[in-house]
Amino acid sequence: MRAVRFFIHLFSPQESNNHKARAIHTSSLTFLILAIFLYQIGLEILPHVGVRVLGYAANISPDEVIRLTNEKRLANGLSPVTLNPLLSQAAQAKGADMLNKDYWAHVSPDGIEPWKFFKDEGYSYHYAGENLARDFSNPASVVDAWIASKSHRDNLLSPKYKEIGIAVVEGDLSGVDTTLVIQFFGTKFEAILPPKPVSQLNVEPAILPTIKEPSFILKSSTTLAKESGPVLISPFTSTKKISLVLILSLTVIFFIDWLIVTRKGVYRVGGKPLAHIGFLGMIVAIVLIAKGGQIL
Amino acid sequence: MRKFFSDIFHYLSLFIVFILAFSSFRFFPFDRFMQVGICVATSASYIVWGIVHHAIHRDLSLSVILEYIVIGSLGLVVTFSLILRA
Numbered sequence: 423m424r425a426v427r428f429f430i431h432l433f434s435p436q437e438s439n440n441h442k443a444r445a446i447h448t449s450s451l452t453f454l455i456l457a458i459f460l461y462q463i464g465l466e467i468l469p470h471v472g473v474r475v476l477g478y479a480a481n482i483s484p485d486e487v488i489r490l491t492n493e494k495r496l497a498n499g500l501s502p503v504t505l506n507p508l509l510s511q512a513a514q515a516k517g518a519d520m521l522n523k524d525y526w527a528h529v530s531p532d533g534i535e536p537w538k539f540f541k542d543e544g545y546s547y548h549y550a551g552e553n554l555a556r557d558f559s560n561p562a563s564v565v566d567a568w569i570a571s572k573s574h575r576d577n578l579l580s581p582k583y584k585e586i587g588i589a590v591v592e593g594d595l596s597g598v599d600t601t602l603v604i605q606f607f608g609t610k611f612e613a614i615l616p617p618k619p620v621s622q623l624n625v626e627p628a629i630l631p632t633i634k635e636p637s638f639i640l641k642s643s644t645t646l647a648k649e650s651g652p653v654l655i656s657p658f659t660s661t662k663k664i665s666l667v668l669i670l671s672l673t674v675i676f677f678i679d680w681l682i683v684t685r686k687g688v689y690r691v692g693g694k695p696l697a698h699i700g701f702l703g704m705i706v707a708i709v710l711i712a713k714g715g716q717i718l
Numbered sequence: 719m720r721k722f723f724s725d726i727f728h729y730l731s732l733f734i735v736f737i738l739a740f741s742s743f744r745f746f747p748f749d750r751f752m753q754v755g756i757c758v759a760t761s762a763s764y765i766v767w768g769i770v771h772h773a774i775h776r777d778l779s780l781s782v783i784l785e786y787i788v789i790g791s792l793g794l795v796v797t798f799s800l801i802l803r804a
Binding site: 448452454455458657661669691693698707713 | 736760767771782789792793800
């Protein structure tokens with residue numbers, strides 16, 4: 423009986439809660455904000471206490487990424503790029519470097535640019551480009567994300583590139599089980615130049631990279647193979663689910679509160695429930711369309 | 719409900735802000751900087767709307783302002799935790 427009374431006190435406006443459901447009192451909402459903060463801090467701490475967290479459960483086939491890339495190029499009147507195994511090996515080396523040195527950037531913390539991986543594999547380029555993606559669940563969302571970003575789109579739809587290499591690398595970045603997609607574009611010297619004396623081939627080529635400042639550089643340098651213990655939680659997915667449940671519940675409570683107060687004709691000093699419902703509804707819509715994954 | 723219809727233009731302006739915010743968020747699916755900016759601007763607009771609305775109705779008080787600030791902050795915390803986790 424006491425539990426029922428508390429439940430009503432929590433979710434329905436009545437005298438005991440000053441005619442406003444306790445769950446939507448300013449103090450309760452402040453408590454919720456703190457709880458979300460604590461949850462996020464907890465997710466940050468987990469990898470440091472040995473619990474692996476999952477970036478995204480990915481199923482990305484390199485062939486499918488190439489097929490979708492060429493589909494976009496053909497749709498834009500461009501010739502398709504052909505797979506060059508050297509570029510794929512270079513992309514693989516870049517991915518391994520990112521996991522080993524634990525960074526998410528075009529340039530490694532020790533200053534190694536992507537082009538070094540091209541040269542290491544013996545790919546002598548005239549044009550070269552790189553697109554990066556992480557934590558996407560399927561190839562279509564990766565390519566769509568690149569197309570949605572102007573600089574990546576320019577790379578993907580550049581008529582200068584003739585060849586492509588893709589690597590999908592899975593491992594641990596800062597305690598998060600992550601899937602990296604490395605897309606290398608290139609055009610060899612010999613593909614665009616008439617035969618010239620060897621000495622002229624060493625001229626520095628024009629490069630069209632998608633280079634930006636690293637958004638962040640991760641600290642830990644462990645890889646998946648070195649880690650032990652089960653993968654416990656996906657930060658993005660769990661945050662999304664919890665946010666949805668939380669905000670939807672609040673929206674329903676505000677709506678019930680508004681209905682009861684309006685029917686009873688209670689006058690109270692406070693914000694407008696309909697405005698709150700509209701705002702929370704918009705937050706729910708934003709949470710629903712929020713997409714996981716990052717591109718660089 | 720009668721009060722709602724008398725304030726229809728107030729609510730309409732708020733609705734337009736929400737539609738614009740949602741559309742902009744959708745338009746920049748992987749641009750964190752823009753998404754954060756959209757969320758901050760929308761929450762700020764919502765708080766300002768609440769203050770102006772209650773000031774017009776002459777029932778503005780500290781508790782009302784706090785209520786809008788807390789709900790606006792809740793929206794910000796939820797969207798930030800998602801955007802920065804993506």
